[in-house]
Amino acid sequence: MAKVSVIVPVYNAEKTLIQSLGNLVNQTLDDIEIILVNDCSKDNSLNILMDCEAQFSDKVILVNSDVNHGAGGARNIGLPYASGEYIGFMDSDDIITTDMFEKLYKKAVEGNYDIVDCGYYNEELDNAIVHTSDELAGELNDYKRSELIASGGYFWSKIFKKSFLDSVNLQFREHCILEDCETLMLLFATAHNIANVKEILYCYKKNLNSISKCIDAGSYFNNATAAIKAIYNTLSPLPNYAGIQYAVEYSIYNLCVLTANVLLNHNTSKLLPVRKQYLNQINTYAQTLIKLPIKDNKYIKNKISKNDIALIQNLPKLISGI
Numbered sequence: 001m002a003k004v005s006v007i008v009p010v011y012n013a014e015k016t017l018i019q020s021l022g023n024l025v026n027q028t029l030d031d032i033e034i035i036l037v038n039d040c041s042k043d044n045s046l047n048i049l050m051d052c053e054a055q056f057s058d059k060v061i062l063v064n065s066d067v068n069h070g071a072g073g074a075r076n077i078g079l080p081y082a083s084g085e086y087i088g089f090m091d092s093d094d095i096i097t098t099d100m101f102e103k104l105y106k107k108a109v110e111g112n113y114d115i116v117d118c119g120y121y122n123e124e125l126d127n128a129i130v131h132t133s134d135e136l137a138g139e140l141n142d143y144k145r146s147e148l149i150a151s152g153g154y155f156w157s158k159i160f161k162k163s164f165l166d167s168v169n170l171q172f173r174e175h176c177i178l179e180d181c182e183t184l185m186l187l188f189a190t191a192h193n194i195a196n197v198k199e200i201l202y203c204y205k206k207n208l209n210s211i212s213k214c215i216d217a218g219s220y221f222n223n224a225t226a227a228i229k230a231i232y233n234t235l236s237p238l239p240n241y242a243g244i245q246y247a248v249e250y251s252i253y254n255l256c257v258l259t260a261n262v263l264l265n266h267n268t269s270k271l272l273p274v275r276k277q278y279l280n281q282i283n284t285y286a287q288t289l290i291k292l293p294i295k296d297n298k299y300i301k302n303k304i305s306k307n308d309i310a311l312i313q314n315l316p317k318l319i320s321g322i
Contacts, residue, residue, distance in 0.1 A: 002033035004101045004159060005084030009074030010049060011039040013092040016205065017048050020092050025056045029102040034060045035078040040068040045092075072172030072179030079170065086116075086159040093205050094156065100201035104159045107195050114164040114191040120157045120202035131157070132196040139193050142243030148188040149247040150299045155180050157202050164191060177220075178227040178255075182234040185251065189235060189244055217266035221278045224259040225285070228252050232289050249290050250299035256286045257308045260315065276322045283315040 006024065010017065024034060034056070036049045046064065053062040061081055069077065075089060086108055088101060100118065108116045119130035131153035136144045160170075168190055173179045188194075235241060235248045260282050263275055271278075294300050300309065311318075 002084040003029060003031040003105050004086045004088055005033040005035060005082035005162070006088045006090055006101065007035045007037065007075055007078035007082060008090045008092055009037050009039055009071045009078070010041060010045050010092040011068065011071070011074070012041050012043045012045060014041075014044040014048060016093040017045055020090070020095055021048075021052055023096050023098045023100075024090060025052065025060065026098050027101050028099045029105055032059055032101055033082065033084050035081045036060060036062050037074040037078045038062065038064045039070070039074040039077075040065050068175075070175040070179065072176065073174035075172050076174070079165075082162065084162060087162050087165060088159040089155040090202075091156055091204075095203040095205065097201045101159065103197050103199065103201065107197050108159060108161070111193065111195055113193050113195040114161045115158055115187065115194040116197065117153065117158045117194065118197040118202060119200040120154070120204055121200050122204045124204075124206040128200050130196060130198055132194055134196065134198075137194055137196050140188075140191055142240060144194075145188050145240075146244045146247035146299075148194070149185050149244060150250050150303070152251075153184060154204075155184060156204075160187065173226065173230060176226060177223045181227045181251070181255075182230040185231060185248065186234050186238075189238055189240065217262050217268065217271050218274065218278075220262050221259055221281075224255050224262075225281060228255050228285050228289070231255075245292060246297045247299055249292055250297055250303065252289050253286065253294070253297075253300055253312070254304060256282050256312055257304060260311055261308070264311075264318075276319055279315060279319050279322070283312075283319065286312050286315065 036052065038046050038049055049062050053060045063077055063081060065074065065077055086105060088104070090096060104116045104118060107113070117130070117132035119128055121128045131151050132148065136147050168186060170183060172183060231248065231252055235244070260279065263271070263278050294309065
């Protein structure tokens with residue numbers, strides 16, 4: 001059994017792949033397993049991956065899919081191949097430090113943690129972030145779970161105990177963006193404990209060709225509403241839902257805000273005939289899935305602007321004028 005298995009979904013990444021794989025295959029962790037999933041790439045990515053597997057056959061497993069599944073589906077393909085005590089994820093256009101997984105694993109085994117998080121640098125925004133503060137580390141309770149859910153984060157800055165992921169039967173939604181919204185919330189809601197490494201070990205690169213950058217307003221609506229439904233359907237049945245409900249409802253409300261703004265600020269000929277229908281759907285979610293009073297939700301009050309709260313509250317009037 002490897003100490004850490006790292007799953008990397010790859011789709012048309014020939015321009016970034018060699019640089020991204022460089023530090024990954026040269027990790028200082030002495031027992032690492034790297035699972036590269038070629039998600040039916042149309043460029044030279046597969047050849048690069050084959051060369052990588054040939055050169056590092058002791059640690060690299062190449063899985064080639066003849067069907068495109070999207071990033072979430074490619075991660076699902078990689079999961080059964082992962083034998084590591086812990087599992088991590090990386091995107092094929094990002095860069096990590098050579099000691100990232102050694103540091104995360106060392107922290108993980110110190111306290112038998114379900115999740116270990118580290119800091120990352122966002123190249124586009126030119127800022128560094130550690131989502132898991134010292135206050136939130138350790139044994140999790142409803143307060144800590146809520147703070148983690150509301151603060152968000154990403155799979156690729158963390159490692160997860162494999163037995164924990166198996167216990168929740170981790171699966172990502174396919175062919176979409178926002179595919180990891182509800183899954184990360186589920187892990188925060190059900191993990192026993194979490195730790196942090198307060199170092200910047202991951203660099204999130206700006207990729208103008210990624211699906212999340214190229215998607216249009218109509219596609220964003222479809223992806224966002226799928227995420228809203230997935231969040232509610234995944235989190236609301238949990239036995240501890242009452243203790244994390246404000247944070248979950250903030251996440252749903254925030255997606256409603258983002259989607260309403262996208263729909264109102266795009267005027268393409270393709271969108272205009274269906275914009276009223278889409279806004280009606282967002283209004284329905286805001287009215288039916290937000291059960292607790294907004295005025296009592298500290299996450300909505302502190303993280304969403306008054307203008308955006310007013311936007312959602314005034315959606316029925318806006319829709320009637322379209």
